[in-house]
Amino acid sequence: MSEALEAPVTCLQGVGPALAEKLARIGLYSVQDLVFHLPLRYQDRTRITSLGCLQPGQDAVIEGRILLADVVNGRRRSLLLRLQDGTGSISLRFYHFSSAQQQSFKRGERIRCYGEVRAGASGLEMYHPEYRLLTATESLPTEQALTPIYPTTEGLTQQRLRTLCQQALTLMQQHPLEDCLPSALIDHYGLGELEAAVQYLHQPPAQANLRELAKGRHWAQRRLVFEELLTHQLSLQRLRHQIRRQKAPALPVSKHLVARFLQQLGFCPTKAQQRVGAEIAQDLSQPRPMLRLVQGDVGAGKTLVAAVAALQAIEAGYQVALMAPTELLAEQHYLNFQRWFAPLQIDLVWLTGKLKGKARAANLERIQQGCSLVIGTHALFQAEVQFAALALVIIDEQHRFGVQQRLALREKGVQGLLCPHQLIMTATPIPRTLAMSAYADLDTSILDELPPGRTPIETRVLADTRRDEVIERVRSACIEGRQAYWVCTLIDESEELTCQAAETTFSELSERLAELRLGLIHGRMKAAEKTAIMEQFKSGAVHLLVATTVIEVGVDVPNASLMIIENPERLGLAQLHQLRGRVGRGMALSHCLLLYHAPLSYQGRERLAIMRETCDGFIIAEKDLELRGPGELLGTRQTGLLQFRIADLMRDATLLPEVRDAARQVASQWPDRIAPLLRRWLPRGQHYGQV
Incomplete structure (x- = not known):
């Protein structure tokens, strides 16, 4: 790329430190950034209308x-x-x-x-x-091209942006833009010339098809979308290649522990669990790091698969780390694994941010001395956590962690020399579109079968004006011997306010359902308090559990068959689906009541209609992607991942198979083109492509 285009924006006329700071807010640091800062839409000022x-x-x-x-x-x-x-x-x-x-x-x-x-x-x-x-004699010409409307920020006018983009285009004409794609690839996929595409999109002629441009279907848009998607693919493939080049401990397939574990379970794993377990066992036996994503709908039995994988590593004499996104889920995993592994004489320890003082020091000591299984939250990333022989990292609910976070645990491998295997689990099924793009560095396994005995969940959508009727339904269900959840949400993101709302609801329901025993769980409670309440709920001592969304994942009480979610319109589809998955775990017919507050927005109506119509997590994930967009769905906005400038994963999904093929071709035939592409499209986002 020419030095003129690599130059900072301050080389342009009229750009001082203050304006440069505003441009930086929207990711514009260099002249080339402006060249690729494309309009959101266009205005037609080329003709006067009578x-x-x-x-x-x-x-x-x-x-x-x-x-x-x-x-x-x-x-x-x-x-x-x-x-x-x-x-x-x-x-x-x-x-x-x-x-x-x-x-x-x-x-x-x-x-x-x-x-x-x-x-x-x-x-x-x-x-x-x-x-x-x-003036009386003045004849003002109309615009010769469509007028671009650019993405902007506070204090940065459209006119100023148009002037700067025009300066950048003039420089581009004087110092031609390097085309990073090989001509053979451009011809094969019919992509057209890069510079012509850029020029066209900044200044479409008067006769341009506005409808085609608005839909992102124009050849010039396709040219740039293809290159941007290709760069993301190459970045993730490079990451995968770099990890695979490292050595990992080869863990022999288990001969004893897995058989003993399955024998004590009292039931047979599903065929899907057996198939995915075999794929993982094969990966773990290799001397290169496993990178596997296990997707399974709510209740598909991912934890059992993780336990079998953990036993293979433990039998080989190594340590396993299991990381969960919340303290409650980490506690749930700890209790589950303690129950499963105690008869096998396997020692385990847990570590979260709230663990302090002597207890923390003692657990850190046990980890350093080689405790077989370590369960915790993001606290496992901290420098003070030193493993003796970490060979397998299991990450639950991957979409809660950024790419950087899960890669950080790599550094804690065996003596810092061997890279641990990675098993990533999610109960939020990832649409194929996203899996092809966001998780190109991972192999994927799908648990597409629910364990026997799971009953379908009936979902109803009710206005909160019927609250009294819902409370009576809870009373009837609990008197008949079943249990229920009442989930509180708030539009304010503040955990404190959400906890207050849960406490208020708990007080109200305690008065109105005086003959029932109620429990309360929220994020401000101490770990021991939450664990005690959950144990009471599991044992049946508590009929109704009032909670915030902290119970979204990991809670398993087969007797709970009724779930009330207040203000469901404030939650995303994936979260609603996760919450609903807390019921339907036993033999009784289960119900989920979504108690909304009118009036509903268009998106709110859409979300609740989808919840009523299907329990299929993959259908729900596709709809969630349509409604919310990939960055929000994956929780990756803070990591730099999926921050596309031009591409739109839903709109451009049909390009992804061709993009993946093209990425393989570039990597094998033209590897020298990768670095220029990364510099162009990911100049400040390469940290996950060059780890």
Whole structure:
């Protein structure tokens, strides 16, 4: 790439430190960043529309003579202009105006405006249009190209951005843009020329197809989308290759512990569990690091698969670390594994951020001395945690951790020389679109079978005006010997306020359901308190558990067959599906009641309708991706992953198979092209591609 395009934005005319800081907010540091800062949409200012042809909702350039300009004192004081051009008339309305502006509008003067046409009290109107007064003889030319509207930030106007992008394009013409894709690849996939695509998208001609551009279907957009997706693929493939090049402990397939463990279970694993278990066992027996993602719907038995994998490592004389995103889930795993592994005389320890003082020091000591299984939260990343012989890292709910976080545990491998195997589990099924792009560095296994005895969950959507009816339903279910959850959410992200809401609901329900025993769990409680309440709920001593969304994953109480979720419209589909998965774990027919507060937004209605229609986690994941977008769904916004500038994973999903093939070709035939592509598209996001 030429030095002129690599130069910082401060080399452009009019860019000082203050403007450079604003540009940095939207990721614009170099001239090339501006070249690839493409418009979100376009305005057509290339033609003047006659006033008689205007329609409400239309953006248009108009020209006419001023008939009158008066200040109108209605509910809001405004300056009203009346225009005509011989074919019709329109009103221009300004709520914010100066006396000088008012005086500049004289009857008979010509004016050109651009704005949105609306239906108003006096017929068609434009509010606060852009305008320019014309002299009697002046003939102002219209724009020759469509007007770009760029992504921007506070204090950075469209006009300023257009000027800067124009400067960058001028430099690009003087110092041609390097095409990082081999010509053979461009021809094979019919991609077109890079520089022509960039030029077109910044300045589409007047006759450009706006509808095609709005849908992202234009050849110039496809050219850049393909290159950006290809770069992300190459980055993740490079990451995979770098990890696979490292040595890992080869763990022989278990001869004793797994058989003893399965014998004591009292039931046979599903065929899906057996198949995925065999895939993992084969991976673990190799001297290169396993990188495997296990997807399974809620209740598909991922923890059992993880236990079998852990036993293979432990039997070979190594340590296993299991990492969960929340303290509650870490506790649940600890209790499960303690119950399973105690008869096998396997020692385990747990470590979370809340563990302090002597207890923490003692557990750190046990980890360093070689305790077989360590269960914890992100506290396992900390430098003070030293493993004796870590060979397997199991990460639950991967989408809660960034790529960087899961890679950090690699450094804690055997004596820092051998890279641990990685088993990543998620009960949030990942749509194929995302799996192909976000997890290109991982092999994927799917648990597509539920254990026998699981009953389908019936879901109903009710307005919170029927709260009394719902409370009576809870009473009836609990009196009949079943148990229930009541989940509280708040629109405010504050954990403190959500906990207060749970406490208030707990007080109210305790009064109204005085004959039942209620328990309360929220994030501010101490670990021991939460564990005690959960044990009471599991044993049946507590009929109704009032909780925040901390019970989203890991809680397994087969007798609980009723779930109430208050304000479900405030949660994403994946989270609702996870919460619903806490019931339906026994033989009784289970129900989930979504108690919403009217009025619902469009997205809220869509989400609740999907929950009512299906219990299939993969269908729900696809819909969640459509509604919320990949960054939010994966929880990766903070890591730099999936922050596409141009590509849209839903819109451009059809390109992904070709992109994957192209990435393999580039890696094998043109490896020298990878570094320039990474510099162009991931200049500050390469940390996950070059670990």
